[in-house]
Amino acid sequence: MPQTIKAKSGRVLVLPDAEEETQINAGIAADPDTFVPTDEQFQQFRRVSPGRPPLETPKELISIRLSPDVLNAFRATGKGWQTKIDAALKQWLQDHPELS
Known part of the structure; x- marks a missing residue:
């Protein structure tokens, strides 16, 4: 056996x-x-850690509701669409410094 x-x-x-x-x-x-x-x-030989190194200021995981047209437009841009939403929101903050 x-x-x-x-x-x-x-x-x-x-x-x-x-x-x-x-x-x-x-x-x-x-x-x-x-x-x-x-x-x-x-x-x-040397040890390597898997993945990317830790970020100095890591992004926070949240849940947010977006309009279907906004979501579809960003998703249509392909890979990295969530990062593009983050960039658009950062740009909005720069355009509205009174809120920062």
């Missing part, structure tokens, strides 16, 4: 037996895109 482990999700994973493990390792060794780093190469 094959050896199995249970993942946190509840999924049961079947582990490869010794023969399959040998075949897997042979395939890895034959692949020109894989390599085992030397100690010197390993020392040059």
